[in-house]
Amino acid sequence: MDLITKEKIKQVKRGDQSAFADIVSFxxxxxxQHCYRMLGNRHEAEDIGQxxxxxxxINIHSFDDKRKFSTWLYRIATNLTIDRIRKRKPDYxxxxxxxxxxxxxxxxxxxxxxxLPEEEVQGMELQDYINQEIAGLPPKYRSVxxxxxxxxxxxxxxxxxxxxxxxxxxxxxHRGREALRKKLRHV
Amino acid sequence: xxxxxxxxELMHKYLDHDLTKEEEQKxxxxxxxxxxxxxxxxxxxxxxxxxxxxxxxxxxxxFKDNVxxxxxxxxxSVKYTRWFKAHPVLTAAAIFFIFMFSGMFSTWxxxxxxxxxxxxNLEIRGDTVIVPEGVTVDxxxxxxxxxxxxDGTVDGDVRLINGELxxxxxxxxxxxxxxxxxxxxxxxxxxxxxxxxxxxxxxxxFKNIFSLGYIQLIG
Numbered sequence: 001m002d003l004i005t006k007e008k009i010k011q012v013k014r015g016d017q018s019a020f021a022d023i024v025s026f027x028x029x030x031x032x033q034h035c036y037r038m039l040g041n042r043h044e045a046e047d048i049g050q051x052x053x054x055x056x057x058i059n060i061h062s063f064d065d066k067r068k069f070s071t072w073l074y075r076i077a078t079n080l081t082i083d084r085i086r087k088r089k090p091d092y093x094x095x096x097x098x099x100x101x102x103x104x105x106x107x108x109x110x111x112x113x114x115x116l117p118e119e120e121v122q123g124m125e126l127q128d129y130i131n132q133e134i135a136g137l138p139p140k141y142r143s144v145x146x147x148x149x150x151x152x153x154x155x156x157x158x159x160x161x162x163x164x165x166x167x168x169x170x171x172x173x174h175r176g177r178e179a180l181r182k183k184l185r186h187v
Numbered sequence: 188x189x190x191x192x193x194x195x196e197l198m199h200k201y202l203d204h205d206l207t208k209e210e211e212q213k214x215x216x217x218x219x220x221x222x223x224x225x226x227x228x229x230x231x232x233x234x235x236x237x238x239x240x241x242x243x244x245x246x247x248x249x250f251k252d253n254v255x256x257x258x259x260x261x262x263x264s265v266k267y268t269r270w271f272k273a274h275p276v277l278t279a280a281a282i283f284f285i286f287m288f289s290g291m292f293s294t295w296x297x298x299x300x301x302x303x304x305x306x307x308n309l310e311i312r313g314d315t316v317i318v319p320e321g322v323t324v325d326x327x328x329x330x331x332x333x334x335x336x337x338d339g340t341v342d343g344d345v346r347l348i349n350g351e352l353x354x355x356x357x358x359x360x361x362x363x364x365x366x367x368x369x370x371x372x373x374x375x376x377x378x379x380x381x382x383x384x385x386x387x388x389x390x391x392x393f394k395n396i397f398s399l400g401y402i403q404l405i406g
Contacts, residue, residue, distance in 0.1 A: 032246035053254045174199040
């Protein structure tokens with residue numbers, strides 16, 4: 001796919017929109033899923049996912065052919081989701097229901113030690129519970145955990161995507177793993 | 188070994204495939220002895236499995252279309268290029284006609300000036316070209332933007348463009364004998380209008396293409 005992607009990007013750089021449609025087809029599910037994991041709801045995931053591709057198209061000339069396109073694309077997506085998370089904090093009420101989730105509010109997004117995980121698990125599908133716990137991680141841990149275990153990037157690639165040193169990636173992954181371990185060990 | 192820090196640190200290094208041989212040995216020996224760390228290690232491994240087993244999420248069906256609709260407009264030239272690529276036969280035909288007509292118009296465009304094919308023994312008076320009496324012109328004769336009078340003989344085809352053929356001999360001498368029309372040992376073509384010019388070109392073209400060699404007199 002890399003060769004085909006390279007050729008498509010060349011065409012897009014010449015201004016060919018139809019070549020870009022093929023790129024969107026190929027990456028749409030990955031990028032949408034990434035946004036969904038980062039943001040925790042479908043509405044925002046669609047919004048930011050589309051914004052990712054539009055930004056990529058507009059800025060395609062700044063993409064260096066020698067680099068990996070997927071890395072570049074995930075970088076745009078991750079930055080946009082983190083921006084969105086930062087922006088939404090003030091205008092979301094903690095007890096407001098989160099769009100696209102069933103009865104979840106912002107309290108459930110907060111890491112608290114007061115509630116017992118066993119109680120949370122009751123009446124909830126395991127998948128949903130895990131998703132919720134991933135979404136409940138602080139964004140900087142969430143992004144590395146998602147990239148490492150759901151998108152299966154190498155540590156070096158994650159360092160490229162997030163533009164942070166390899167050592168920082170490792171530290172965040174360790175902390176993210178520990179945080180999830182504490183939440184999921186009772187499952 | 189300090190369970191809470193060093194061993195856990197090694198576990199994470201193991202999960203990142205960062206362990207050296209000695210460190211791996213160290214961790215293994217410790218895990219055999221320490222139940223708490225064993226539990227911790229299994230929890231970590233299980234956590235990763237749980238995350239990895241979450242279902243894949245697909246983008247909505249109209250995702251791509253929505254992206255494409257919201258892109259800034261593409262350059263016109265690229266749109267045309269793609270259309271040409273998709274319709275090669277039409278493109279070839281279009282290019283053919285463009286060349287043909289542009290060639291024709293450019294030849295037609297050299298207007299105004301009297302143009303005579305290069306031949307000896309021709310007399311030019313003002314805008315009239317005369318083949319004098321008793322003179323034989325070899326080869327095809329072409330006159331453009333001028334009149335032609337043939338008193339002598341032309342040994343070849345005559346093509347007269349944007350001009351008239353003066354048939355009658357009305358010189359001052361006025362002798363009846365001299366009034367005999369000139370002789371053309373070939374075809375005589377006279378073209379007055381753009382349309383005829385066009386027709387002639389087309390005819391030449393087809394003649395060249397099909398090598399039929401048929402000849403027609405226009406005038």
